[in-house]
Amino acid sequence: MKTLIKMLLFNQAGARTDTKVSLGAWSWDLTTGEEFRVGAGLAEPYSITWCAVEYFEETGSILNVLLQHVSPNIPHFGRTLIHHAILCANLKAIEILLNRGADPEFPIQGTGSRLIHLAARRGYYTVLNHLVNAGCNLDSKTEGGETALMICARYKHVDCLKLLARSGADFGLVNMANQCVQSIAGLVRWTLGLRQAILDVVRTGTVLYSSDTSIFSTLMFVTRINDVASLEKIVDQTGVIDLNEQDENGYSAVMVAVINGHVDAFRLLVFAGADVNLGNKYGDTAISLSKASVNCGDFEKVILEYALTKSTPNSCNITFYTLHRAASKGDYDTVEALTNGENNVNAPDSDGYTPLMLAARGGHGKICKLLISKGAICDIENARHETALMLARENGVGNDAERVLLDHMARGLVLGGDRVKKHCKGGKGCPHTKQLVMVEDNGLLRWGKSSRRNVVCKWAEVGPSVSFRWNRRKKADRDEPGLFRVVTTRNKEVHFVCEGGVEMAELWVRGIELVTREAIFGK
Incomplete structure (x- = not known):
């Protein structure tokens, strides 16, 4: 049979090229573009050039001779020769046709499918690889808006999908029904198959291309499924991947890791430089979300580990919140x-x-x-x-x-000093304003330059002495708020009044006794 076909082709090659014969085994519906295998000799008649494609002579000499007399882009039932070559999975014929000027983007009538769509639908890996290498538009769409990548997912052609993914096909596109590659895989119950195919590609170090990360993001994808091995490959792509990319609601990968309780993914992202203080549209950050997580303690350990081992602008922000947590918990x-x-x-x-x-x-x-x-x-x-x-x-x-x-507050008050009123003669005289301060080194209480105004205190107390109250019994200020007294080592009693009432007087007394004690016994 093959010998007879070759003879016919050879004889016809020297004759008219528009002669039509019924040798084909393929037929197709012009409305849907769908093809049918009908058996040899049962298809609609076509020219001998089409016969040379379907029954290809391995040297390609007959097809080359015929193509000298006819264009490879003349359509037949809405298709051209190269569509037929792909349908027949004839790689050598495809090469000859492309070299002879066949249009790789010629759409099939009724569907708008290109060569790449046909190869993807049929699952012809070798043919698809050849088209990719030839520079076919990876993201061209059918009339229904589907790309070759979507078609591979719909028909579960894993090897073809991997090839397109590695070659840079766009995972961020949708068809006319607003379906993306992932949603199509879900419709045909191939979610796990698609997941594994994507992971196989990512683990080679490839970051899948997506023009819209809200539809698909390699970083988000591997973070959600907690595939740390793939995530390691991604974060190594310095300058290629943005670790802080956010979805339509402002969630970043590190937030996704926290929400899903993926501690290992969280650690990897944090140490790679992901911003844990980045906010989403609801005002949440990875830090605030971690507080509500059942793995809160594990996330805190990661943040602490990072803060202690890294010294970057990002680690400073992390350190603040780690420090707050440690202080709150009493972790000295x-x-x-x-x-x-x-x-x-x-x-x-x-x-x-x-x-x-x-x-x-x-x-x-x-x-x-x-x-x-x-x-x-x-x-x-x-x-x-x-x-x-x-x-x-x-x-x-x-x-x-x-x-x-x-x-601390009392020490700071007395060492810094302040303006107070000092009573004279045990309360008999008129009070006057002085700058009261203590000297840390020797514990002197000072309100002037003379030795009489530089004293060492024996003790201090809030409120007046009995004698002071008696001496000022006719004065309204005998129990003035903020009144305190000190007794020196020479048993001299001195009364002062500070602003701020009793609480400030208590602070003065506390500070005087504290600094005096430290001067005598040391801190």
Whole structure:
């Protein structure tokens, strides 16, 4: 049979090229573009050039001779010779036709399908590979808006899909029904097959192309399914992938990792430089989302590990929030480690709390002392007008955190000094204003230059003495708020009045006794 066909082709090659014969085994519907295998000799008549394609002579000499007399782009039932070559999976014929000027983008009548769509639908990997190498438009669409990539997903041709993915086909396109590659795979129940095909490509180090990351993002895809091996390949693509890309709702890959509880993916993204403080449309960040996660502790460990081992602008932001958590929980070692660098210990968290405020609220006096030694400021107020001292007192008056804060504030007050009223002659004279201050090195209380105004205190107390009250019994200010007295080592009693009432007087007394004690016994 083959010999007879060759003889016919050879004889016809020297005769008229428009002679039609019925040797074909393929037929197709002009309305749908669908082809049918009908058996040899049962198809509609076509010219001998088409016979030379379907019954290709392996040297290609007959087809080459025929193409000298006829264009490869003359349509027959809405198709051209190269469409027929693809249908017959004849790679050599395809090569000859392309070399002879066959149009690789000629659409099939009724469907708008190009060569690449036909090869994808038939699952012809070798043919598809040849078309890709020949420069076919990978993202051309049929009349229904489908690309070759979508067609591969619809017909579950995994090898063809991988080929297109590696070659840069666009995963971010949709068809006329607003379906993308992923949604099409879902419709034909091939979600797992598509997932594995994508992972196989990504693990070779290929970042799949997507013109619209809200439709498909390689980074988001592998993060959601928690494939760390693939994610490692992606984050290595410096300059190719944006680790902080966001979807239509502002979620980034690191947020997705937190929401899904993927600790290993979260660690990989954070150490690769993903911004954990990036916000979505709802004001959430990876940090704030991690607080509500069942794996909150694991995420905190990752952030702490990063903050302790990295020194980048991104790690500074992470350190702030890690420091806040550690201070709140009373983790002294972590706070100490995080404050050894040049971190701003007064930075507020998303709720306006500084690390000192959180340590004070938790009653962690030792941590309060450490933070103060690193430069933490006690009188910072948040939006609710709360200070560290106020928060410490939520645990009751007299706790360890309150003691540390009051000691620090009292020491700062007396060493910095302030204007006070000083009473003369045990309250008999008129009070006058003095600058009262203590000298840290020797513990002297000073309100003037003479030795009589530079004293060492034995003790101090809020309120007046009995004799003072008697001496000022006719004065309205005998119990003036802010009144306190000191007794010197020479048993001299001196009364002062500060602004701020009893609370400030208590702070003066506390500071005087503290600095005096430290001067005598050391800190």
